Amino acid sequence: MEFILYNKIKSIYLLAFICLINFQGCEEITNYNEIISADKTKPENVKDVRVENFNGGSRILYTLPNSDNILYVQAKYTIRDGVNRETKSSYYTDTVIVDGFAESKEYDVTLTVVSRANVSSDPLTVKVHPDEPYYKLIKRELTTREDFGGINIRTLNPDRQSIGIILLALDSNTNSLAINDQHFSKDDIISYSVRGLSATPKSLGVYVQDRFGNRSDTTLLTITPLPEFLMDKSKFFTYRLASDADLYTDGGWNVDRLWDNNTGEPGWHTEASAKGMPILVTFGMGVKAKLSRFVLWNRPGQYSYSHGNPRIFSLWGSDKDSPQDIKLPISAPEGAQVGDWINLGNFNYPNPPSGAAPTAVTDSDRAFVAAGVNFDVPISSPAIRYLRLNIAETWSGGEFAHSQEISVYGTVEQ
Template sequence: MKTCRNTFMNNFFLRLLMVIAFGVSSCQEDLGLSHVRTGEQSAPPTNLTFEEAPGGATISYNLPTHPDLRYVKATYTLENGRTMVGKASLYDNSIKVEGFAQIGDYDVTLVAVSVGEVASAPVSIRIRTGKPSYQIIAESFQSSEHFYSTFGGVNVFYENAAAANLILRTFRFGLNPETNGREWLLLQETYTRALNGTIRVRGQQPQEERYGVVVRDQWGNVSDTIERLLTPQEEYKFEGIRMFTGIQPYSEQNRNGDFVRNNAGQANSADMQIAFFDGVEATPFYNTMRQWWGSGTPIPFQFTMDLGRASQISRIKMWGRNDNQSLYFQATHPKEFELYGSNAPAADGSWDSWTRIGTYEGVRPSGLPFGTNANAEDITYARTGEDFEVDWEHPGGFRYFRIRVNSTWNGIREQVLNNALTVAIAELQLFGVYVN
């Protein structure tokens, strides 16, 4: 029995050594990138048709039935002379060609590729492309609904139905102090593939200026500069905001009260005031005194601010938790909130003494689902702070403003006090004008 076992083990190790040797030999041969085998040439795709798409087309076809078929390849040339190659697997019967700068007629060559990169005879189709996304979006900025002045600057609202990868650059025509000449000055550059969004340019003077937008796509196609003569409205960042202490604390018995408790035993409005309005967005790491960190937070909850005099808010800028990319747009990050105004808040926090101004919902630029880490676009957006514009219908203004947080990005809209939920706001800024 022992002899058999020894014989078995000797044979096993001999075979193992042979396998290793063969593997090393094979790896050395693979360094030349040679194919394991060369398949037979298949017939080309047949019954080619196309459907226009933004900046390209979708070509449909019938696949050959050859067993060695691996994929279909399309080759075409853009207006700038760049040769493009697209591939579609043997499980698809269509292929997308894109990157064209203009509407036009273009030739595309297709081949069916077998094992070993053996190509079929080529077949061609002449397609007509749709208007490219970068042009569609640029032309939309000629409308005052998409490119317009607002408090403290201008807004650029885009709709990107094809989810194209784009760069949108916003400019103002003005004096360049380095050259002492007037030219287009870059104000903001936005990378996006979101289906829609608003670019908010702030810090502009309340005077008439020429503003422009240029759109560029991932293939280097660039739009003309879309210009508009715009006059931003006057806007100030409110300073000296204080947390209002005249409302009873939140409790299960009085859910209309203000919830001001911060983390680490900081349970008063002064701590909340430091965290919200100290001008520090608490990046790149969490700091208890720099972020408001409400542990055991109920949902919904509210807090009240005193601006000192009657005011009109034009914009709210909010930073969520800012220390870890895995927590952007997650359970700690406020998503939906409401804004209320009052000149005589009731001490018990009852809502009859408040006027609802609006409801606001955060946007995740990438569109990724809850529970997934933020990508580069999400991180840039979150670290810049999210702007919420306030449509104003109360010209008399209010001294006191109340924010009611209805949900975070986990979507839960009802949780009791002292549960496990934590809500974090790194910084809060309010903009607008004093009424008197």
């Protein structure tokens, strides 16, 4: 029995040793500059080269020389005047990808095979012809229009490329266009507004830039932003409906705390809802207005990304003189009509800007919450008199909610 057990143990150790040797033998070399061979023989270059082009780049496939002394294949190329790139591909693969080209035209790519002794083969020139770069395709789809206090920019990015949209505005000191805003995104549909401009004619420019520094042509335009005003909170009033959540009133946490110009405690706070989700609160603005955006201040400090702070919510409105109660759905498409109420937009509160988990937020994340977060209302939304905040999910996932303050912007209609 001891002999059998001893042999089993020996077999286990032997198997572990073989696995270790195999693992070390197959470990990929990532430091291509390290000389790991004394064999100074010049390697042959690749052969049987084939090219597959894609948007802004090409995939070069090849057959490697039959040698154990190869470390990597290097590709050198120019993506635009004065800008060179190089890509390296290890001996584990038969493909090297070259990308970042500024145009859809023919380019030369120089391939060399480099040995483990850092000896290079004779160069081989391969011609590639990448398809239209993404930044040009995205720029072609770009549209602009005037918006409240600024401009709205929209484009399509179906392949979710990392791109930047750069807005230029006339600098009165230099009388030339200068960068006013930079928006970076990988979204498939990009639509955002740049605000803070007065309602007078503005000379602007906009172009698209990719992660390689390639820039599209600049579209020049003149727009007149729509006037935007902060709604007068002194006219706001509570308009409680039966489906609204019950209030937690200890310490003065009332609905009207949402517009008392105090972003500290107390604010608005509900009891744990016996009415189920969503959590609703309703108020009137005292005027009829077409909204542009709102700023929401969630409960700050230790509650920043926890407790009852809204995480997923929508804003509903009504232009009726006395809108009737109805239990709103947890979610609905933008523009959906339910009773006297229309969905003005669906919103997700941003994740912690630091990238930290909601349970481990940083001081900068807390400062972000304390400063208030802006949410744009689609310009297609109708003018309304009453608002309902419809909370589908809080950061704790519980059935109660709280916020400190809301500021609403737009234009009053007569």
